[in-house]
Amino acid sequence: MGAYYSYGERPKSYVNTALVIINIVVFIVLEIIGSTQDVQFMIEHGASFAPAILMGGREYLRLLYSVFLHFGPSHLISNMIGLFFIGDNLERAMGHIRYLIFYLLCGIGASVFSFAGHALLDPYTVSAGASGAICGVVGGLLWVVIANRGRLEEMTTGRVGFLIFYLIYSGLRSTGVDNIAHISGAVLGFVLARILYDPSAGLIRTRAAGEGRKNMAPTIGGVCLYIAALCIIVKIVQLIMII
Secondary structure, three states, X not given: OOOEOOOOOOOOOHHHHHHHHHHHHHHHHHHXXXXXXXXXXXXHOOOEEHHHHXXXXXXXXXXXXXXXXXXXXXXXXXXXXXXXXXXXXXXXXXXXXXXXXXXXXXXXXXXXXXXXXXXXXXXXXXXXXXXXXXXXXXXXXXXXXXXXOOEEOOEEHHHHHHHHHHHHHHHHOOOOOOHHHHHHHHHHHHHHHHHHOXXXXXXXXXXXXXXXXXXXXXXXXXXXXXXXXXXXXXXXXXXXXXX
16 A cells, blocks of 8 residues: 545645755856856855865855755756656655755755765865755655655655665766765665654655654754764864864
8 A cells, every 4th residue: 555645636745846946046047147067156156165164264054055056957957857756755755844854954964975075085176966965865765665664655665775776876887976975865865764754744644654743852853963963074074174
């Protein structure tokens, strides 16, 4: 038995659609005033760049801004197609607000790990894109499908597991791909879904719906620990680079 709906149709995934639109609008605006394939231009407009985060103004907001930036139309299109067709499933399972929080935390988390890896290995790497957050969505879907005994709508454990494998494998086989963001995003998405997913808060009735509403205290505590851990990682990298 899969998920089913009270009124015979799937609830609308407003947040996921809004995220896709925001990414597209940001891309169009940047293309109007410059070029998203100009690395220096992208640094000036919020791409993740370790020297800017580590020194000077300590521009930590780049870890968020970079999630909504893309290098050229093909980068944008491939990411938005993936988000559009995958994110709606997770939004229906988690609910609008939880999904928005989940997506942003996945994106920031993947940015932090990408920043840390590049700061230590190649500080002058410039990184941007929603792929870390999208891999987080896939990782989150894996946990939600597992929690629903192997099926959520048309998603199964095997399909989601294969999708994760394909995303990571294709990234490793390609050049110019931020594999640190992809891998960390998938892992963080799985972890965050365990923290944030509450079947009773979703927009659909699922196999796990009979488990009752989760206590909010562990959820809030888990999110706070997650954010604290990301802050600690950034500070540790700063200390290492200073030394």
